Amino acid sequence: MGNAHSTPSSSNSRIISRKRSAGISKIGPSCCNLWNSWFTSSVASEETFCNDKCNIDHSSPKYAAQIPVIDNDAVVAYSAFLKAFPEYQLTSILDDLRESDFSRLDRTGETYVDYMGGALYPESLIRRYTAFLNNNVLGNTHSVSNSSKLSSTCANEARDAVLSFFQAPPEYTVIFTSNATGALKLVGEAYPFTNPSTYILGADSHNSVHGIREFATRAGAKVCYIDSTESGGFVESTAKAVLTHNRPKSHENASSLFALTGQSNISNSKNPLSMIEFASSMGYHTLLDAAALAPSSTFSLADHPQLDAMAVSFYKMFGFPTGVGALIAKKSFLAELHRPWFSGGNVDVVQVPGSLVTRSYDIHEQFEDGTINYLTLPIITDGLRFLSVYLPFLPLRLSSLLHFLTSSLSRLRHDQSGTPVVRILSRLPKCRLKSVGEQADTGSTVSLIFLSPSGEMIPNTFIEHAATAQSISLRTGCMCNPGGAAALLGVQDDMSLLYPGVTLKDFEQIVGRELGVVRVSLGLASSFRDVWKVIRFAATIGNEKSRQVLWDRWMVNSEVVGKAM
Ligand SMILES: Cc1ncc(COP(=O)(O)O)c(C=O)c1O
Numbered sequence: 271m272g273n274a275h276s277t278p279s280s281s282n283s284r285i286i287s288r289k290r291s292a293g294i295s296k297i298g299p300s301c302c303n304l305w306n307s308w309f310t311s312s313v314a315s316e317e318t319f320c321n322d323k324c325n326i327d328h329s330s331p332k333y334a335a336q337i338p339v340i341d342n343d344a345v346v347a348y349s350a351f352l353k354a355f356p357e358y359q360l361t362s363i364l365d366d367l368r369e370s371d372f373s374r375l376d377r378t379g380e381t382y383v384d385y386m387g388g389a390l391y392p393e394s395l396i397r398r399y400t401a402f403l404n405n406n407v408l409g410n411t412h413s414v415s416n417s418s419k420l421s422s423t424c425a426n427e428a429r430d431a432v433l434s435f436f437q438a439p440p441e442y443t444v445i446f447t448s449n450a451t452g453a454l455k456l457v458g459e460a461y462p463f464t465n466p467s468t469y470i471l472g473a474d475s476h477n478s479v480h481g482i483r484e485f486a487t488r489a490g491a492k493v494c495y496i497d498s499t500e501s502g503g504f505v506e507s508t509a510k511a512v513l514t515h516n517r518p519k520s521h522e523n524a525s526s527l528f529a530l531t532g533q534s535n536i537s538n539s540k541n542p543l544s545m546i547e548f549a550s551s552m553g554y555h556t557l558l559d560a561a562a563l564a565p566s567s568t569f570s571l572a573d574h575p576q577l578d579a580m581a582v583s584f585y586k587m588f589g590f591p592t593g594v595g596a597l598i599a600k601k602s603f604l605a606e607l608h609r610p611w612f613s614g615g616n617v618d619v620v621q622v623p624g625s626l627v628t629r630s631y632d633i634h635e636q637f638e639d640g641t642i643n644y645l646t647l648p649i650i651t652d653g654l655r656f657l658s659v660y661l662p663f664l665p666l667r668l669s670s671l672l673h674f675l676t677s678s679l680s681r682l683r684h685d686q687s688g689t690p691v692v693r694i695l696s697r698l699p700k701c702r703l704k705s706v707g708e709q710a711d712t713g714s715t716v717s718l719i720f721l722s723p724s725g726e727m728i729p730n731t732f733i734e735h736a737a738t739a740q741s742i743s744l745r746t747g748c749m750c751n752p753g754g755a756a757a758l759l760g761v762q763d764d765m766s767l768l769y770p771g772v773t774l775k776d777f778e779q780i781v782g783r784e785l786g787v788v789r790v791s792l793g794l795a796s797s798f799r800d801v802w803k804v805i806r807f808a809a810t811i812g813n814e815k816s817r818q819v820l821w822d823r824w825m826v827n828s829e830v831v832g833k834a835m
Contacts, residue, residue: 385793391589453581458482473753502537532563
């Protein structure tokens with residue numbers, strides 16, 4: 271099958287159509303032609319694709335041949351896994367993808383489980399992208415030359431692709447930013463906060479969402495938090511109570527903003543998207559942080575037409591490029607924002623000397639400072655197209671892997687004491703998915719801490735070091751989500767003890783423990799092999815002898831003098 275980027279008819283996947291922009295035929299080979307021919311040549315027909323992939327034969331030798339042989343234990347575990355999770359085979363398209371586009375994982379032996387940090391780029395996308403760059407002349411978009419027109423065309427196609435991917439009604443537009451943070455900041459710095467207005471957000475949010483409170487407080491607005499539950503996210507009734515209590519009063523004519531985190535990057539919680547409609551009905555503007563949600567969940571703006579704006583980073587969705595994100599926003603919402611400055615790229619006329627400025631005609635241009643990242647925008651279109659083929663299969667696959675991972679980790683015991691090796695802190699899904707197209711009620715992230723035989727927390731720095739030694743890419747720390755981390759670690763109340771200038775080290779002293787978790791997050795290229803490696807690694811920590819070897823190495827490496835565990 272190779273790079274099968276077609277769309278199976280049995281799925282709900284959305285196709286990104288490359289719209290040919292007016293005038294493009296005049297400037298030679300358009301990006302849409304070039305990139306479409308890639309897809310046509312590398313994609314099997316839909317019929318073949320479906321026959322091959324959608325009719326699952328459980329004894330299929332093709333599938334059996336894909337058993338990722340690590341060792342005998344792995345083979346046994348894999349067949350037990352397939353028996354317990356037969357639905358996993360419905361996602362065999364992702365095994366093919368792993369072979370065709372992520373073979374570097376198996377070649378290098380790296381177990382990548384940091385998809386919340388960043389997705390891995392598909393190799394075919396990079397090849398085609400490089401070929402496209404090598405065969406075309408792209409220039410700065412602020413011109414009328416052929417090279418400039420080609421860049422503008424690619425940028426417009428990318429805008430259309432983003433709108434199409436999120437099924438945006440016509441009132442939405444796309445502003446390219448450097449990442450989700452850039453998109454959130456665009457809203458924060460330009461939002462018309464005033465004295466009686468309010469900024470409402472969940473405690474379990476990324477720092478880039480918390481950061482908006484600086485703009486709010488500077489303008490005299492009130493900032494209100496919705497408490498996090500012990501496993502992250504918020505309780506719907508609590509959120510409704512906070513939103514209702516602070517609802518904007520029509521006579522005050524002050525705008526208030528509600529920022530919703532679609533999915534937490536540490537607690538794995540998904541917040542109810544119905545809060546968008548609720549907050550909007552109360553008179554709030556609504557902003558969705560979809561950075562962690564979009565890579566593995568379907569989100570449709572057509573289903574949430576009340577949403578004013580949402581933020582994404584593309585490297586989190588399909589791995590490449592870094593440095594490009596988007597604010598997808600209603601034009602009417604953008605018209606209510608006040609940009610704090612102007613710059614190259616977003617103005618029509620500037621009086622110099624003087625104070626008059628006429629902004630660019632297109633509203634998205636008014637928000638794009640300087641030169642957009644025009645060299646990488648062609649790949650956004652194809653990255654989204656690529657993802658839209660595989661996204662329908664992802665929740666099912668991740669559900670099987672997550673259930674297997676969390677149940678296996680929870681069962682692990684120390685050989686010395688019989689006590690648990692890990693404590694899982696993040697939210698577990700309520701139910702297991704059984705078919706393609708279903709959506710999960712959580713993400714596919716596991717935040718946990720490792721425990722010693724006596725039940726104390728093993729330092730995360732040791733775990734990270736030991737995991738790295740076994741070629742496992744995971745992450746430790748608070749993940750830029752202090753509220754979510756505090757909730758998982760049960761130190762929410764200690765937040766009130768912080769003082770100006772406090773450092774993380776100080777805070778750790780206050781609470782008397784290391785702050786942070788070990789995070790394992792799954793994504794597009796994840797397979798049984800990765801999950802198995804993580805389980806085996808955890809088992810190594812539960813084994814006194816092997817743990818001691820790793821511990822001694824860590825001691826030597828970090829040049830610390832410590833006692834044996
Ligand atoms: C939920 C969430 N929001 C926002 C961000 C910020 O994304 P970026 O660093 O790409 O701007 C992240 C990054 O991990 C995230 O997980």
